[in-house]
Amino acid sequence: MTLDWMLECSYCDRTTAPAGLNDVCPDCGQPWLVRYERRWPSSVRSMIAARTWSMWRYREMMPLASGESPVSLGEGGTPLLRVDRLAAAVGMDEILVKDESVNPTGSFKARGLSAAVTRAAAAGAGALTVPTAGNAGVALSAYGQRAGIAVDVFAPETTPPRLIEQMRVFGAEVHLLGGHIGDCGRAARAHAERVGAFDVSTLREPYRIEGKKTLGLEVAEQLGWELPDVCIYPTGGGTGLIGMWIAFRGLLESGWVRGRIPRLYSVQSSGCAPVVAAFESGADAIEPWPDPWTLASGLRVPAPLGGRLILRALRETGGAAIAVTDAELGAGERAIARTEGIDAAPEGGAALAALESLVRRGDIRRDERVVLFNTGAGWLYRP
Numbered sequence: 508m509t510l511d512w513m514l515e516c517s518y519c520d521r522t523t524a525p526a527g528l529n530d531v532c533p534d535c536g537q538p539w540l541v542r543y544e545r546r547w548p549s550s551v552r553s554m555i556a557a558r559t560w561s562m563w564r565y566r567e568m569m570p571l572a573s574g575e576s577p578v579s580l581g582e583g584g585t586p587l588l589r590v591d592r593l594a595a596a597v598g599m600d601e602i603l604v605k606d607e608s609v610n611p612t613g614s615f616k617a618r619g620l621s622a623a624v625t626r627a628a629a630a631g632a633g634a635l636t637v638p639t640a641g642n643a644g645v646a647l648s649a650y651g652q653r654a655g656i657a658v659d660v661f662a663p664e665t666t667p668p669r670l671i672e673q674m675r676v677f678g679a680e681v682h683l684l685g686g687h688i689g690d691c692g693r694a695a696r697a698h699a700e701r702v703g704a705f706d707v708s709t710l711r712e713p714y715r716i717e718g719k720k721t722l723g724l725e726v727a728e729q730l731g732w733e734l735p736d737v738c739i740y741p742t743g744g745g746t747g748l749i750g751m752w753i754a755f756r757g758l759l760e761s762g763w764v765r766g767r768i769p770r771l772y773s774v775q776s777s778g779c780a781p782v783v784a785a786f787e788s789g790a791d792a793i794e795p796w797p798d799p800w801t802l803a804s805g806l807r808v809p810a811p812l813g814g815r816l817i818l819r820a821l822r823e824t825g826g827a828a829i830a831v832t833d834a835e836l837g838a839g840e841r842a843i844a845r846t847e848g849i850d851a852a853p854e855g856g857a858a859l860a861a862l863e864s865l866v867r868r869g870d871i872r873r874d875e876r877v878v879l880f881n882t883g884a885g886w887l888y889r890p
Contacts, residue, residue: 560584614883619715638691641670648677709744723754741854776801803853855881
């Protein structure tokens with residue numbers, strides 16, 4: 508099978524062919540990114556409109572060979588909902604919520620794991636493993652079953668019980684550990700080395716970010732091939748934010764949209780805010796956050812591997828990183844549900860809380876078009 512893309516290191520610019528199962532760059536330990544040999548011609552944009560609403564409608568811009576079928580459960584194609592009552596309450600003219608809770612496994616993680624498992628299965632992976640705060644483990648468990656590949660998940664003991672139950676429903680072997688996701692990452696890598704499983708941790712393989720890229724492609728298409736002014740994204744590992752940044756750049760470079768890349772804002776909890784600390788200090792790399800804790804388990808990532816890329820995306824787009832308290836994100840979660848009927852995860856509540864803060868301090872104008880990302884279903888977090 509001929510693949511028309513290369514892998515390029517995000518830090519040292521080393522390139523390699525996408526042969527077999529690809530881990531991080533062997534020279535510097537930083538993530539690989541996909542670099543396509545093909546361009547995005549305008550003819551493809553007209554073809555997309557007739558296709559099924561899933562993320563694979565953008566197959567020409569995805570790591571998929573001609574004629575190849577992805578490992579899919581119908582992920583993507585999620586609604587972009589105008590929320591006028593919330594907008595009025597915040598003092599904005601227009602707010603939209605990209606609601607990822609309706610994905611097959613209840614969160615945006617379905618996008619990345621569909622792409623990752625597609626490539627891992629094609630490369631002959633016999634077993635898969637991942638550390639997780641919850642939603643990634645659910646998604647890998649489902650897509651592993653879809654591909655017929657065994658899955659081992661390593662999760663903190665504090666992971667919401669419903670998420671653990673869902674992993675087991677899909678047949679994964681679940682290992683619960685003390686500590687945080689960084690500890691689980693070390694255990695997952697040790698397991699991978701011991702049994703020969705492939706580790707699909709965030710940015711330790713190059714394709715989860717390609718699935719997340721479709722968030723940006725969908726937002727642009729749903730807005731009539733226009734870009735919003737601002738995107739506010741709850742950030743743990745950061746693949747969604749990086750993926751959208753890559754997608755928006757690709758759309759502009761291909762002439763599919765005009766204007767400028769939206770300002771990207773990374774939202775974290777004050778109990779685990781390594782991106783915020785690095786952004787505010789002017790650093791170009793992220794230091795691990797000590798003793799991370801937040802009720803938003805997806806934000807409990809003390810040392811995201813893609814930290815350099817996150818910071819670059821924020822700075823290049825004129826955005827910023829902001830922390831909110833657990834009380835504020837909880838209030839945001841309730842407001843989204845009770846004002847608009849959207850069952851947001853705590854991370855989605857964090858995005859609304861961040862918007863309120865950014866409006867108060869004058870970083871976002873009333874007349875700007877803002878997209879908030881609700882990354883998962885609220886019910887998965889409840890007992």
